[in-house]
Amino acid sequence: MDLFEAQSKVISSDRSEVGSMKNLEDGAPDFALNGSAAETCVRNFPMMVPKQKPPAASQFIMFYGGSVNVYDAVSPEKAQAIMLIAAATAVASRASANKAASASACTKAPAVVGPGAVITAAPSPAAPVLTRSLSFLSSSASAEGVLVKQPQLTFNSSSSLSKLQDELPIARRHSLQRFLEKRRDRVVSKGPYTSSKPKDTAEVASEGQPQLI
Amino acid sequence: MSARTLNRVMSFGISDLALEFVLGYVDDPRDREAVSLVCKKWYQIDALSRKHVTIAICYSTSPGRLRRRFPNLESLQLKGKPRAAMFNLIPEDWGGYVGPWIREIAEAFNCLKSLHLRRMIVKDEDIRVLVKARGHMLESLKLDKCSGLSTDGLLLVARSCRCLRILSLEESSISGNDAKWIHELAVNNSVLETLNFYMTELRVAPEDLELLAKNCRSLVSLKISECDISYLISFFLIATKLEEFGGGSFNDQVGDLDKYMKIQFPPKLCCVGLIFMGKNEMEILFPFAAALKKLDLQYTFLSTEDHCQLIQRCPNLEVLEVRDVIGDRGLEVVAQTCKKLRRLRIERGDDDQGLEDEQGCVSQAGLSSLAQGCLELEYLAVYVSDITNAALECLGTYSKNLCDFRLVLLDREQRITDLPLDNGVRALLKGCAKIRRFALYLRPGGLSDVGLGYIGQYSNNVRWILMGNIGESDRGLLRFSQGCPRLQKLELRSCCFTERALAMAALRLPSLRYLWVQGYVASPFGNDLLLMARAFWNIEFIPPKHDVNETEDRRGNIESQAQILAYYSLAGKRVDCPDSVIPLHPA
Numbered sequence: 001m002d003l004f005e006a007q008s009k010v011i012s013s014d015r016s017e018v019g020s021m022k023n024l025e026d027g028a029p030d031f032a033l034n035g036s037a038a039e040t041c042v043r044n045f046p047m048m049v050p051k052q053k054p055p056a057a058s059q060f061i062m063f064y065g066g067s068v069n070v071y072d073a074v075s076p077e078k079a080q081a082i083m084l085i086a087a088a089t090a091v092a093s094r095a096s097a098n099k100a101a102s103a104s105a106c107t108k109a110p111a112v113v114g115p116g117a118v119i120t121a122a123p124s125p126a127a128p129v130l131t132r133s134l135s136f137l138s139s140s141a142s143a144e145g146v147l148v149k150q151p152q153l154t155f156n157s158s159s160s161l162s163k164l165q166d167e168l169p170i171a172r173r174h175s176l177q178r179f180l181e182k183r184r185d186r187v188v189s190k191g192p193y194t195s196s197k198p199k200d201t202a203e204v205a206s207e208g209q210p211q212l213i
Numbered sequence: 214m215s216a217r218t219l220n221r222v223m224s225f226g227i228s229d230l231a232l233e234f235v236l237g238y239v240d241d242p243r244d245r246e247a248v249s250l251v252c253k254k255w256y257q258i259d260a261l262s263r264k265h266v267t268i269a270i271c272y273s274t275s276p277g278r279l280r281r282r283f284p285n286l287e288s289l290q291l292k293g294k295p296r297a298a299m300f301n302l303i304p305e306d307w308g309g310y311v312g313p314w315i316r317e318i319a320e321a322f323n324c325l326k327s328l329h330l331r332r333m334i335v336k337d338e339d340i341r342v343l344v345k346a347r348g349h350m351l352e353s354l355k356l357d358k359c360s361g362l363s364t365d366g367l368l369l370v371a372r373s374c375r376c377l378r379i380l381s382l383e384e385s386s387i388s389g390n391d392a393k394w395i396h397e398l399a400v401n402n403s404v405l406e407t408l409n410f411y412m413t414e415l416r417v418a419p420e421d422l423e424l425l426a427k428n429c430r431s432l433v434s435l436k437i438s439e440c441d442i443s444y445l446i447s448f449f450l451i452a453t454k455l456e457e458f459g460g461g462s463f464n465d466q467v468g469d470l471d472k473y474m475k476i477q478f479p480p481k482l483c484c485v486g487l488i489f490m491g492k493n494e495m496e497i498l499f500p501f502a503a504a505l506k507k508l509d510l511q512y513t514f515l516s517t518e519d520h521c522q523l524i525q526r527c528p529n530l531e532v533l534e535v536r537d538v539i540g541d542r543g544l545e546v547v548a549q550t551c552k553k554l555r556r557l558r559i560e561r562g563d564d565d566q567g568l569e570d571e572q573g574c575v576s577q578a579g580l581s582s583l584a585q586g587c588l589e590l591e592y593l594a595v596y597v598s599d600i601t602n603a604a605l606e607c608l609g610t611y612s613k614n615l616c617d618f619r620l621v622l623l624d625r626e627q628r629i630t631d632l633p634l635d636n637g638v639r640a641l642l643k644g645c646a647k648i649r650r651f652a653l654y655l656r657p658g659g660l661s662d663v664g665l666g667y668i669g670q671y672s673n674n675v676r677w678i679l680m681g682n683i684g685e686s687d688r689g690l691l692r693f694s695q696g697c698p699r700l701q702k703l704e705l706r707s708c709c710f711t712e713r714a715l716a717m718a719a720l721r722l723p724s725l726r727y728l729w730v731q732g733y734v735a736s737p738f739g740n741d742l743l744l745m746a747r748a749f750w751n752i753e754f755i756p757p758k759h760d761v762n763e764t765e766d767r768r769g770n771i772e773s774q775a776q777i778l779a780y781y782s783l784a785g786k787r788v789d790c791p792d793s794v795i796p797l798h799p800a
Contacts, residue, residue: 080775081756081795083738088797168707168732168774170621170654170681171300172561175384175412176536179488179512180563186489187568 233258242267261285268292269702270727271309271333272751275784276317285324288353293333295729295778296704299358302731302773304755306791309333311359319346327353327379335359340366348373355381364389364415371397381409383436392416399424404431411436411459411486419444426452436460439488443472449479457484459509463494473497486534488512492519502526509534511560517572521546531555536562537596537623540572544579548586555614556592557583561623577604577630584611594619594652601630605637609644618645619652619679622659629656635664642671649674654681654706662689669696679704687714694718700725707732712741719745719779728779735775742777743798751786752798753778 060074060082074082172180227235236258239245242265249259265288268274279286293309311333318325319342328343328351335356344351351374356362364387370380371394380398392415398405399421408425410417415438426432426448435452436459445461456479463473473494478501485498486509495515498505505527510520511534520535520543530551535543537559547554562569576599583590584607591614600622608615618641622629631637638660642648651672653660660668660683669692672678676699684690690710694717701724705715711734719728736742746752755776786799 078756080735081754084742084754084797085795087738087740087743088800170561170624171297171302173299174301176511176560177301178412180568183489183514183563184568 229254229258233262236262240264264288265327266290270295270780271311271314272784272787273726273780273782276314278783280317280321284321286322287324288327288329289318289322289325290329290331291333292331296332297729297731297776298332302776304758304791304793305360307755307794308787308789308791310789311335312339315339315343319343322347326350329353329355329357330359331355331357333359334361335366336361337363337366337369340369344369344373350376352376353379355379355383356385357381358384360386362387364391364394367394368397370394372401375401376404377402378404378431379407380405381407382413382415383409384412385410387413387415390416392418392421395421395425399428403428405429406431407434408432409434409436409459410438413438419448422448423451426455430454433457434484436486442476442487446476449476453479454481455479456481457507458482459484459486460488462488463490470494483507483529484532485509486512489514492516495519495523498523499526503528505530507532510539511536511558516570517542518570525550527551529553532557534558534560536560536569536573537575537598538562538570538573540570540574541576541579541582542572544575545582548582551587553589554587555589557587557590557595558592559595561596561621564625574598574625577601580604581607584608588612589614591615592617596621596623598623598625599630600634600637602634602637602640603631605634606640606644609637609640609642612645614647615645616647617650618648619650621652621654621681622656624656629659632658633661633664634659635661635667638664639667639671642668647674648672650677651675652679653683654679656682657709659683661685662692665689666692666696669693672697672700675700677702677704679706680708681706682708684708684710687711690714690718691721694721697722698724702727704729705733706730709734712736713744715777716742716744720747726781728777730777732774733777745779746798749781749783750798751780751782751796753787753790754795754797755793756795758793 060071060079062069062071232255236248236255239248245259245263249256260282261284263283263286266279266283266286267290268279269292271291271293279289291311291314293311294303294307297303298307309332311330318328325347333356340362348370354370354374354377359382362385367382367387367389370377374380395417398408405425406429417437417440419440422435422437422445431454432452433454434457435455436457438460439462440460441464442461443464449455458478470493474497476497478497482501483504484507485505486507487494489512490510491514495513502523503526506529508524508527508530510523515523515538517538517540520539524530524533524543524546528550530547531553533547533551533554533556535558539547539559547557559575562573575595575597577597580595580597580600581604583593584604588611590612593608593612593615594617597620600620608618632655634655638653642651651668653668662685665680665684666689668678668680675697678697678700684693687710690708691714700722703722703725705728708730710718713736715728715730715733719725742752742754755778757773757775786796787794790796
């Protein structure tokens with residue numbers, strides 16, 4: 001299963017859905033992202049639609065308690081964090097509501113909506129119907145090639161893996177990193193005291209690649 | 214009273230007094246754990262007589278709980294930040310504050326003589342409280358990769374802890390520029406055996422070290438920060454019992470080598486690690502190279518050939534730490550010479566090949582020689598540039614004593630000779646049955662789902678696993694999680710698994726008590742992650758950051774990916790999370 005193929009199909013067919021939701025009533029933003037959300041979200045599940053207009057930063061639209069709140073320039077990472085918090089508090093209050101054995105709890109099935117996805121009602125938050133992944137492996141990265149050509153293996157979304165590796169270079173131990181930096185300083189500032197000479201002091205001084213960490 | 218009841222009262226025929234004597238000889242924590250599960254009586258005796266406890270993550274329990282269970286502890290080790298903190302991956306203010314523990318120690322732990330804190334935040338105020346209550350009986354204090362304190366705190370320790378035999382501050386971040394604390398230590402203490410402030414930026418005055426050597430006649434181990442060792446000539450003459458020395462440095466003045474040649478090292482010195490040592494200076498080790506048991510060359514300026522020259526004079530080496538500049542050639546020399554080698558760490562050198570020797574790469578050739586030559590090897594950590602299945606099979610065949618194996622495949626070479634490593638990994642794990650700690654960091658294509666399944670299948674004894682860039686899909690992770698019966702701590706980085714698979718694996722691994730993940734395929738709203746929500750299982754989320762001015766990195770922006778941290782805890786949700794950490798469960 002290629003996550004990105006599914007994602008691109010879903011976005012194109014359902015953009016209209018997202019547009020129509022935006023036209024609902026435009027209440028004043030009163031959604032407070034703090035503990036009070038937890039108490040009231042037993043019955044009403046917040047529906048969140050991070051609308052992505054590539055390549056600009058995202059606009060975050062939130063439906064809560066009958067009003068629509070629009071936030072500009074929310075990065076995908078922040079959006080994910082906000083959604084995670086909401087999911088966590090919803091699960092927690094769902095668990096406590098269930099414990100209270102209240103028959104009226106969860107009468108309204110939470111409607112979980114993703115970017116450009118079909119609006120469906122999920123019976124429980126633990127079984128999302130969406131396959132799209134709002135991850136840092138955005139669709140714009142799919143053009144990147146595979147980092148290492150390994151003909152004997154095929155794997156999911158090779159482009160996403162290569163982007164992962166670029167973003168997650170092998171980390172270096174702090175103590176060793178400090179030593180290597182000190183050594184570079186010494187080599188640049190004084191005559192080389194080692195048996196091997198650096199190719200070019202300018203080359204040594206211009207360490208600009210983040211991948212070194 | 215029936216016979217059955219009488220038996221119970223007598224605790225299986227052994228009187229209480231006898232039981233206490235017998236259990237006094239039982240030290241291994243696993244044995245102690247088993248003892249405590251037998252019955253209430255044995256639980257109580259164990260609780261009152263337990264001497265040492267290691268708490269692998271300080272948030273898994275609370276100081277009060279520790280005190281209620283083990284009130285007579287003599288020695289405590291506490292670990293704070295996740296291991297990834299050593300690689301600059303954890304925010305500095307993540308947590309691991311020792312304050313609450315110190316307050317409990319000051320109030321209640323009346324037998325505590327030894328405290329070891331690892332990756333924790335320790336403030337001067339914490340030290341003040343600790344030494345006020347326990348300074349008179351503290352024998353060992355280790356602040357290992359800690360931060361938050363200053364030389365003022367060290368001064369308090371130096372003045373109040375006259376029984377201190379071990380003081381270790383290795384790799385801690387300690388602010389302050391004065392070296393008074395060493396002077397105070399030298400003046401107030403006469404029983405110090407180990408002093409370690411290696412890999413710190415602390416200032417040190419040679420005269421204070423000389424005073425220390427004069428007053429502490431039992432000093433056997435000294436590891437210091439950078440200080441030109443030509444200033445330590447007198448010190449080395451006075452510290453006649455010294456067996457271990459680390460740190461120091463060599464100055465850059467070319468042509469001034471005579472001052473180093475004048476150094477006369479103590480007669481019993483057998484563990485050495487000198488910073489910035491180059492080819493010319495390494496000759497000062499030659500006179501006693503044959504006696505060397507431990508050698509740390511990670512912070513030296515030696516080439517591949519220099520390593521060969523030095524190591525061939527060290528047939529008694531048991532512990533060797535180097536960078537991969539040692540090369541396959543150097544490993545050949547190790548294999549031929551160091552037959553007693555138990556621990557070998559081969560770190561990652563500079564990526565700029567201009568700064569490191571051209572021959573400075575380790576590959577399957579070096580590993581195979583090593584395996585066949587050093588049969589006593591127990592610990593092997595290596596950064597390789599190339600690898601084959603055959604090399605891993607060789608390790609599986611010869612390295613029967615291996616308990617700790619860590620392999621990282623660098624991304625220098627575009628093409629690796631032999632991937633995936635499925636069969637090699639299987640042979641290694643099957644052959645080295647004693648492995649308890651295992652790390653494998655590869656690249657996409659390095660290990661297939663089948664190989665990941667092998668790790669699960671053949672890791673019967675393994676307690677800790679770190680994996681990076683392995684597997685192809687969730688199927689691999691799920692297969693992996695069907696095995697590893699004793700896996701307690703799992704770290705995953707840069708893998709392709711979904712949250713759902715991670716959650717299911719966490720639920721399935723029977724002994725798992727700690728999980729750390731960076732780099733994964735997130736679910737739309739984090740719902741999948743919460744599939745692993747359960748009682749006593751804390752889940753924390755560290756959102757990615759985009760820092761323009763990261764203090765640790767001078768190269769500008771670091772954009773780091775999100776992290777998941779989950780661990781068993783009896784203490785409930787953390788109350789000291791910074792903004793960068795979001796506790797998800799308990800919410």
